[in-house]
Amino acid sequence: MTTEGVVAAPISPVEPVVRSRGGRFEFLDALRGLAALAVVIQHVSERLWPAYFRFSQAHFGLGEFGVFVFFLVSGFIIPASLERGRSLGAFWVGRFFRLFPLFWACLIAAMLLHSINRFGLPAGFLANPVVSFMANLTMMQFFIGGGEIQVIGASWSLSYELAFYLILSLLLIGGLNRRSVPLAVLALLLIIPGAALPTMLLNGPDSNIATRSIVLAATIVIAAVFAYLAADRRTALAAILIAAIAVPLILNQPGASVLTFGYFATMFVGTVLYRMTSGEITIRRGWSVFLFAICLIFGVSLCVQPTLDSFTGVWITWVKQPTTIIPAYLLFAAALLLRRYSFPRPLLFLGRISYSLYLVHVLILDAPRWTTPVLGIPAPWLTLFTWVLGALLIASATYRFIEKPCQDFGRRMIAKIDAR
Template sequence: MTVGAVAVPIPPVERVVRGRGGRFEFLDALRGLAALAVVIQHSSERLWPAYFRFSQAHFGLGEFGVFVFFLVSGFIIPASLERGRSLGAFWVGRFFRLYPLFWACLTAAMILHSIHRYGLPAGFLAHPALEFITNLTMVHFFIGGPDIQIVGASWSLSYELAFYLFLSLLLIGRLNRRSVPLAVLAVGVIGPGALLPPAMINGSQANVVTRSMVVVATILVAVVFARSAADRRSALAAVLLVFITVPLVLNQPGASVLTFGYFATMFVGTVLYRITSGEITARRGWAVFGFAVGVIFGISLFVEPSVDPLTGAWVTWLKQPVTIIPAYLLFAVALLLRRHSFPRPLLFLGRISYSLYLVHALVIEALPRWTTSVVGIPAAWLTLCTWVIGALVIAAVTYRTIEKPCHNLGHHLITRIDARKRTDDHPQTVAA
């Protein structure tokens, strides 16, 4: 960046964040805590109905973990995208990072279902072949919602993938470094987003008006990015991405206010990344962070109390800020401690967090519950320990046998792509 006419170098993030083996310790610690929170939530809500009512009405530990994950993604994915590699190399890396393990879990779920150790939603069973293919795309949540997803925890992956699409668009349109105005805009539309009906293309409330709104929004966004692109080829790529991304996101099945909140959270994570890279001042970045926290609290004040359909619990306006704001604060504390080392067990959890996030749903259903107490330990607590330990063991195995090898393969392919790109960009230098 520049100050006046003097160029000021942007310090690499690696200089201001403690890392280990090419990974940022504070992010791994956060991933580990977030994944463990989701596992404990999903295990405990099956064992203790009272806890399930509490989590639905007061504090959702799993939802807290998901928001931590979204902040982590918002922080690290732009850093990965802006390393000077091609957009194609980025997507190759993401594919091998996410899809092989995800597809393995989908396959495992189908096998477990065939031996009556895993339940599948009725929506999936109505058209299993079609919905299996839909799940393979990882944007299944935007297409068919929770009624078709095979692995229950995988709904957030659809949001992650959509965020990658957004970032790709911003990169093509040369808008990717305008993180502060983008985050402010994303946070600012959380409230108005509540006015949009869910599933605007194929939902129960979808009609000519909602579908026309999707078409108009898609065209307008396509025009903006086509005009921002550097050349015709980039403009065509941007238009294609827009016509994939915008209809998908506007067809999300849940409350629109949550969808905008998820994406806003990821963009806030990007702003915090810009602080550590030296691209924006800490005062400006934390102001955006404070703005987001304030909007989340303010919007919650307008939430009308309601009865949770799953538990019958009375849910007030406090549920969302009590769940979401602590996730923001935890990330902020970890970021402020980014130069420090974190406990090795937590870092290990962070490394296997993606495996843990996906496989725990399979483990919870596949492993039977304890029916009697042992040495005075209640059966429910024994079951909880069995599920958590089982999920950790299986996740460690899948990380070693599937996730890490595929990630290494993706890295190898990226290296080859980068080398080819350098050859194409500087043919005379390479020839010499």
């Protein structure tokens, strides 16, 4: 797809009081670092302590907490990246070199580790490895086949990130990208009816001609609407292509639909807070949407029927979602209010390597464990420290030798596109 003709209008400058270092907002890097560390500790701890895993499933999911922080950060910063006056094509070039090279490197590493019995692959992947691997290369594997085919377990959230980019691209083409408040409110309100939306409408166990017809109709309608709103023929074709990719994938989501709408709504809430910070909307409107989101999350959670988790054997009630999601919102709000202050450098470093850390830590969860205490330190705690330290070291290396060089190459490509 080439959409160099799509150029976003310049945005209002973000407040000069936002503390930045090296062109990066410190409060966002601090949030990224905390979110990545939360996900790592969740995954390591649930491997080492089954009792903790049961607690996290029923009461507070530290990893899910981290993911919601990531979604708020993406909702805040991605519109700024998309609307900085560059073309839509330049935006996607930057996103490609930001995300895919490291992700592909981790996929290859996972295959190599699996060959020496140091990384487990899901049964769905092993049933059809070639097709499943190709699906994983797209980073949309979660919408294609669900968790049963994805190699990097934590990468399900990346599928939602890419879907969010596609949605924003459509909104930009249609000139609706700055309608962040109504979009956020709409996404939040769709959480309630979204609970009734069936999963995997295209290739799920309950998919049929009727469900596929619904997907086809929705795709045609959305493609036609945004093609009509497009400024010229080239952007209209881009809208049709994006809709043809995004709509079927999103409607094929394999998880609970209420969560899918919740993820997208969270990202749009992050966008509203960005509009507020940049002065595009009033402070009252920004925080009103934020409070509405918290109230809605709590209210919807009260309606959740208890379900038995087949893996841990614990009952999941209404308690977990508000105790997990609302603290993520409050942490983001606190960091936003402190955006004019400096944050500790170790936390900023964690933020810089957060994407590497988020991906590579999964590769060490089948590493050897300590079996005996050392200096009175129990073996599980030794394993936790070893795995977390190992993940930090590997992430530092992948950031230095894979992630950052590819980002720099992407910036050079964007400069060429901008020059054209």
